[in-house]
Amino acid sequence: xxxxxxxxxxxxxxxxxxxxxxxxxxxxxxxxxxxxxxxxxxxxxxxxxxxxxxxxxxxxxxxxxxxxxxxxxxxxxxxxxxxxxxxxxxxxxxxxxxxxxxxxxxxxxxxxxxxxxxxxxxxxxxxxxxxxxxxxxxxxxxxxxxxxxxxxxxxxxxxxxxxxxxxxxxxxxxxxxxxxxxxxxxxxxxxxxxxxxxxxxxxxxxxxxxxxxxxxxxxxxxxxxxxxxxxxxxxxxxxxxxxxxxxxxxxxxxxxxxxxxxxxxxxxxxxxxxxxxxxxxxxxxxxxxxxxxxxxxxxxxxxxxxxxxxxxxxxxxxxxxxxxxxxxxxxxxxxxxxxxxxxxxxxxxxxxxxxxxxxxxxxxxxxxxxxxxxxxxxxxxxxxxxxxxxxxxxxxxxxxxxxxxxxxxxxxxxxxxxxxxxxxxxxxx
Amino acid sequence: xxxxxxxxxxxxxxxxxxxxxxxxxxxxxxxxxxxxxxxxxxxxxxxxxxxxxxxxxxxxxxxxxxxxxxxxxxxxxxxxxxxxxxxxxxxxxxxxxxxxxxxxxxxxxxxxxxxxxxxxxxxxxxxxxxxxxxxxxxxxxxxxxxxxxxxxxxxxxxxxxxxxxxxxxxxxxxxxxxxxxxxxxxxxxxxxxxxxxxxxxxxxxxxxxxxxxxxxxxxxxxxxxxxxxxxxxxxxxxxxxxxxxxxxxxxxxxxxxxxxxxxxxxxxxxxxxxxxxxxxxxxxxxxxxxxxxxxxxxxxxxxxxxxxxxxxxxxxxxxxxxxxxxxxxxxxxxxxxxxxxxxxxxxxxxxxxxxxxxxxxxxxxxxxxxxxxxxxxxxxxxxxxxxxxxxxxxxxxxxxxxxxxxxxxxxxxxxxxxxxxxxxxxxxx
Numbered sequence: 001x002x003x004x005x006x007x008x009x010x011x012x013x014x015x016x017x018x019x020x021x022x023x024x025x026x027x028x029x030x031x032x033x034x035x036x037x038x039x040x041x042x043x044x045x046x047x048x049x050x051x052x053x054x055x056x057x058x059x060x061x062x063x064x065x066x067x068x069x070x071x072x073x074x075x076x077x078x079x080x081x082x083x084x085x086x087x088x089x090x091x092x093x094x095x096x097x098x099x100x101x102x103x104x105x106x107x108x109x110x111x112x113x114x115x116x117x118x119x120x121x122x123x124x125x126x127x128x129x130x131x132x133x134x135x136x137x138x139x140x141x142x143x144x145x146x147x148x149x150x151x152x153x154x155x156x157x158x159x160x161x162x163x164x165x166x167x168x169x170x171x172x173x174x175x176x177x178x179x180x181x182x183x184x185x186x187x188x189x190x191x192x193x194x195x196x197x198x199x200x201x202x203x204x205x206x207x208x209x210x211x212x213x214x215x216x217x218x219x220x221x222x223x224x225x226x227x228x229x230x231x232x233x234x235x236x237x238x239x240x241x242x243x244x245x246x247x248x249x250x251x252x253x254x255x256x257x258x259x260x261x262x263x264x265x266x267x268x269x270x271x272x273x274x275x276x277x278x279x280x281x282x283x284x285x286x287x288x289x290x291x292x293x294x295x296x297x298x299x300x301x302x303x304x305x306x307x308x309x310x311x312x313x314x315x316x317x318x319x320x321x322x323x324x325x326x327x328x329x330x331x332x333x334x335x336x337x338x339x340x341x342x343x344x345x346x347x348x349x350x351x352x353x354x355x356x357x358x359x360x361x362x363x364x365x366x367x368x369x370x371x372x373x374x375x376x377x378x379x380x381x382x383x384x385x386x387x388x389x390x391x392x393x394x395x396x397x398x399x400x401x402x403x404x405x406x407x408x409x410x411x412x413x414x415x416x417x418x419x420x421x422x423x424x425x426x427x428x429x
Numbered sequence: 430x431x432x433x434x435x436x437x438x439x440x441x442x443x444x445x446x447x448x449x450x451x452x453x454x455x456x457x458x459x460x461x462x463x464x465x466x467x468x469x470x471x472x473x474x475x476x477x478x479x480x481x482x483x484x485x486x487x488x489x490x491x492x493x494x495x496x497x498x499x500x501x502x503x504x505x506x507x508x509x510x511x512x513x514x515x516x517x518x519x520x521x522x523x524x525x526x527x528x529x530x531x532x533x534x535x536x537x538x539x540x541x542x543x544x545x546x547x548x549x550x551x552x553x554x555x556x557x558x559x560x561x562x563x564x565x566x567x568x569x570x571x572x573x574x575x576x577x578x579x580x581x582x583x584x585x586x587x588x589x590x591x592x593x594x595x596x597x598x599x600x601x602x603x604x605x606x607x608x609x610x611x612x613x614x615x616x617x618x619x620x621x622x623x624x625x626x627x628x629x630x631x632x633x634x635x636x637x638x639x640x641x642x643x644x645x646x647x648x649x650x651x652x653x654x655x656x657x658x659x660x661x662x663x664x665x666x667x668x669x670x671x672x673x674x675x676x677x678x679x680x681x682x683x684x685x686x687x688x689x690x691x692x693x694x695x696x697x698x699x700x701x702x703x704x705x706x707x708x709x710x711x712x713x714x715x716x717x718x719x720x721x722x723x724x725x726x727x728x729x730x731x732x733x734x735x736x737x738x739x740x741x742x743x744x745x746x747x748x749x750x751x752x753x754x755x756x757x758x759x760x761x762x763x764x765x766x767x768x769x770x771x772x773x774x775x776x777x778x779x780x781x782x783x784x785x786x787x788x789x790x791x792x793x794x795x796x797x798x799x800x801x802x803x804x805x806x807x808x809x810x811x812x813x814x815x816x817x818x819x820x821x822x823x824x825x826x827x828x829x830x831x832x833x834x835x836x837x838x839x840x841x842x843x844x845x846x847x848x849x850x851x852x853x854x855x856x857x858x
Contacts, residue, residue: 037500045489045498052485052721056478069474069689071466099528101715108714111540115554115578125544125554141716148713149544261500262717284577285537286530287570288691290719292481 003337004418016419022412023365031370035406038189038348039397040257040314041321047313048259051300059295068291075279076267080294084267086304087222088253089235094269096278099289102254102266106216107145109250109268112281113179113214114149119247119273121212124149124179133171133181135163137351137379137390139189142182142218146381151179153381158188162195165202176209180216186233187221190379190392191351192344194231204239206248217251223308224257225346226315226322237269246271255297257348258307258314265290265297318348321395325350325407332411338418341393350393351379355418357425359388362410362417371409432766433847445848451841452794460799464835467618467777468826469686469743470750476742477688480729488724497720504708505696509723513696515733516651517682518664523698525707528718531683531695535645536574538679538697541710542608542643543578548676548702550641553578553608562600562610564592566780566808566819568618571611571647575810580608582810587617591624594631605638609645615662616650619808619821620780621773623660633668635677646680652737653686654775655744655751666698675700684726686777687736687743694719694726747777750824754779754836761840767847770822779822780808784847786854788817791839791846800838 004012062068062077075081076097085092098105117123124130132151134143135158146153154171156163162185171178183203185195195203203215217236225231240246249271255264270278301307326343329352333339341352354362359376366373374392377383393410395403433441491497491506504510505526514521527534546552553559561580563572564587575582583600585592591614600607612632614624624632632644646665654660669675678700684693699707730736755772758781762768770781783791788805795802803821806812822839824832 039500042496045496048498049485049489052483052488054481056481059481060474060478067471067474069477069692071468071685071690099530099533100719101528101717104528104715111544115540115543141713144713148710256500260498260721263498263719263721281577284570284573286533288530290529290692290722292689292692293719293722 001335003335004422005337009423012419012423016416019412019416019419023369023416026369026409026412029369029405031405031409033370033398033402033406034372035394035398035403036372036374037397038257038394040261041317041397041399044314044317044396045260047310048300051259051296054296054299058299059292062291062295068295071287073291074283074286074288076289077291077294077298079298080265083298083301083304083307084253084269087307088219088251088267088269090237090269094237094272094275095267096275096282097265097267097289097294098282100254100256100262100264100266100293102218102220102252102256103141105266105268106142106218106252108282108285109214109216109278110145110149112278113212116281118212118214119277124212127177129177130179131175131177132179133163133168134381135181135183136381137190137392138182139184139218140378140383142216143381154178155381155386156181158191158193160193162193162199165199169202169206172206172208172213174209178208179210179212180214182216182218184218184220185236186219186231187224187344187347189220189347190349191342192347192349193342194233197234200234200236201239204236204243204245206245208248213248215249217249219251219253220257221347222253223311224314224348225311226318227345229345231345247273250274258310259297259300263293265294318396320400321398321403322350324400324403325393325395328404328407328411332408333414336415336418339414348394348396350395352391352393354389354391354414355421357388357421358414358417359385359391361420362413363391365413365416366409369409369413371406373410430764432764433851434766438852441848441852445845448841448845448848452798452845455798455838455841458798458834460834460838462799462827462831462835463801464823464827464832465801465803466826467686467823469690470746470826470828473743473746473825474689476739477729480688480725483725483728487728488721491720491724497724500716502720503712503715503717505718506720506723506727508727509694512727512730512733512736513682513698516736517648517680517696517698519666519680519698523666523701523704524696525704525711526694526696526718526723527711529683529685529691529693529695529722531647531649531681531685532570534695534697535571535647535681537711537714538643538645538707539574539578541707542641545710547641547643548706553641556606558606559608560604560606561608562592562597563810564610564612565810566619566821567611568613568647569807569812571645572810583607584810584815585610587620587622589622591622591628594628598631598635601635601637601642603638607637608639608641609643611645611647613647613649614665615648615660616653616773616776618649618776619778620771621776621778622771623662626663629663629665630668633665633672633674635674637677642677644678646678648680648682649686650776651682652740653743653777654740655747656774658774660774676702679703687739688726688729692722694723747825749829750827750832751779753829753832754822754824757833757836757840761837762843765844765847768843777823777825779824781820781822783818783820783843784850785816785818786850787843787846788814788820790849791842792820794842794845795838798838798842800835802839
């Protein structure tokens with residue numbers, strides 16, 4: 001079969017006519033489907049119900065007879081720190097366990113830097129225009145934090161090894177207004193790629209002009225592989241030690257996609273110096289976080305091994321969904337040469353790149369049929385995909401049957417949008 | 430019996446000698462007692478254990494089949510909003526239910542005003558020096574927020590009806606740099622007083638020069654009476670409506686002292702305009718807060734009536750403790766005329782005023798015996814009690830037996846410090 005780009009305009013217009021018929025048929029289905037966000041499915045939520053059945057007194061007393069039901073222990077209970085330390089391969093004392101949201105921890109680290117400065121530096125708010133590097137495509141909520149604080153976002157392209165480190169280095173090592181970078185280093189949002197050892201090494205080796213430059217290492221999918229073979233992410237803190245650059249990194253994780261979203265526990269890992277600074281700042285904001293929920297996690301999992309076992313059950317829910325998406329994409333779109341997509345071994349997303357100027361149009365067509373995807377552009381700072389071609393697919397939430405419909409609709413609309421773009425323009429694949 | 434101020438120097442020095450003997454006796458007890466913070470006692474924590482025994486599926490599904498275990502509903506579940514709305518006597522839509530800490534909500538309201546402004550006003554950070562009014566004595570964590578943001582704190586004296594409203598009015602209505610005031614309007618921390626209807630009316634009637642002036646109405650003890658007769662606090666939002674000043678108030682509450690400290694749910698009540706602004710800002714910080722914990726509260730209490738019934742059990746723990754303190758103070762100190770103290774009908778504290786220049790010295794004497802109280806000065810901005818006489822007593826946590834020892838030690842040390850002060854100075858009662 002010839003790809004769309006190889007076909008004549010007449011052929012394409014004929015194809016468009018037949019796609020229009022299929023589209024009209026689909027319109028009679030009155031879909032109400034949503035695969036816009038990376039939400040666990042109801043089936044996944046069922047996996048953690050025993051967490052809500054733990055003995056109240058087991059939850060109440062932490063090590064050394066700490067009463068988890070009362071005030072105190074701002075930075076987390078010892079066993080909760082240990083759990084995250086084991087997952088993130090750092091020392092317990094390099095962990096602060098916070099509330100239920102890792103996004104909130106990222107926001108607070110950013111806000112504290114803006115308001116009060118980092119590592120003895122001037123508050124970012126008093127340093128004029130600041131810039132943040134944003135590997136793209138990326139996570140819209142990271143970009144929203146930058147936008148909220150008026151930080152200029154600089155797109156950094158990614159390949160299968162992570163961000164373009166030559167570009168990162170030249171920006172960071174030549175511009176003092178570059179204050180940080182957002183990274184999802186494992187099973188990235190949305191590509192599902194994992195940064196290579198070389199990429200992590202290059203991060204640790206950075207020599208920023210700005211002494212208050214910080215890497216926001218959002219390790220949201222640290223143990224979220226769903227294939228037999230797991231991606232390996234190098235431990236950035238280990239490598240930083242070699243370079244004396246531990247203070248440059250804030251690492252984040254949470255159990256939102258391990259147990260219950262919004263009801264998990266979140267943590268930040270950092271150098272001793274950073275932990276001390278954050279502890280002082282957090283001490284103004286709260287007396288303590290929810291320690292009973294910390295205990296719930298500790299007893300539900302026992303230890304890091306327990307978390308890994310539990311993640312296999314999530315994998316069993318997620319793998320077939322990703323397979324379903326990838327099969328349909330392969331079958332429907334690969335022969336037409338109008339898009340390419342990632343094939344992740346973990347995480348919550350597939351990153352799809354169509355031909356130029358098709359993302360918005362195709363998702364509008366989907367939405368008109370009642371099928372919702374992540375908004376076109378959301379994977380770029382300020383919602384602006386310069387080529388209007390990237391789409392984040394989030395296969396986790398719908399049932400397989402729904403997913404099948406969603407992706408078939410997606411492929412149909414991609415085909416229509418691609419033909420329209422080719423016929424009207426000279427697209428650049 | 431003559432008061433200390435009526436006695437001769439010789440008499441006082443003899444008394445001091447005999448107190449020194451008693452002090453030396455007490456020193457052999459090797460106390461390790463702490464009544465520094467307003468922590469519920471273990472007995473109180475037991476009251477809510479059934480909250481940890483609720484059926485997991487009852488917790489999982491909110492009204493309209495909302496799955497409380499998944500992402501979404503940033504501003505809280507409908508039934509959690511309703512619970513707080515009933516307690517605070519506002520409409521459900523004027524509530525945001527947040528995480529576990531009302532202090533965190535206060536901090537965020539403050540931080541957002543500093544960073545982004547309030548009600549369309551310029552960010553506080555761009556308005557030069559800002560000032561905050563601090564009714565004194567007050568809550569150290571409120572003052573710590575001001576200090577963190579570099580806001581100048583202005584002491585406002587209180588009487589049994591609340592802050593000196595003449596002073597508040599003149600400051601607020603003549604100085605644009607006055608941006609807010611901290612209030613604990615019911616069973617205040619530390620006095621345990623409740624603002625009179627006239628005081629609340631005077632607050633609602635304020636006409637601040639600063640359009641972005643905000644009252645931080647920390648209603649931490651809204652249903653925390655422990656006597657048969659409960660103090661009445663007028664509903665500030667009701668009165669504000671008359672004056673068109675609803676936008677001037679943020680009200681805060683939490684269940685930390687209703688169920689488990691640090692594990693409760695917190696809420697902010699505000700005008701529709703303020704709720705809209707806060708919602709936009711909170712949407713950058715988190716996807717949602719812990720909704721399973723919201724459901725836990727909703728089902729444990731059923732409704733506001735259930736909360737009130739539950740509070741009677743807390744009252745049964747707290748009342749005897751306050752009685753014990755007040756009896757000993759009355760017996761040991763009243764005849765000597767060296768101090769006076771509040772006699773609250775609710776809340777967590779007694780405010781004690783000794784004679785000038787005795788607070789630090791007496792608490793040092795206590796600490797040397799192994800009995801810890803809230804640091805002298807903590808009830809004032811920057812830890813500076815200008816007369817060094819106010820002490821916050823927190824009777825909730827120790828057992829009655831321990832409490833008896835604590836307060837007897839306190840009285841002994843107050844007597845020693847008072848005699849020292851009288852003999853060395855001319856004190857001003």
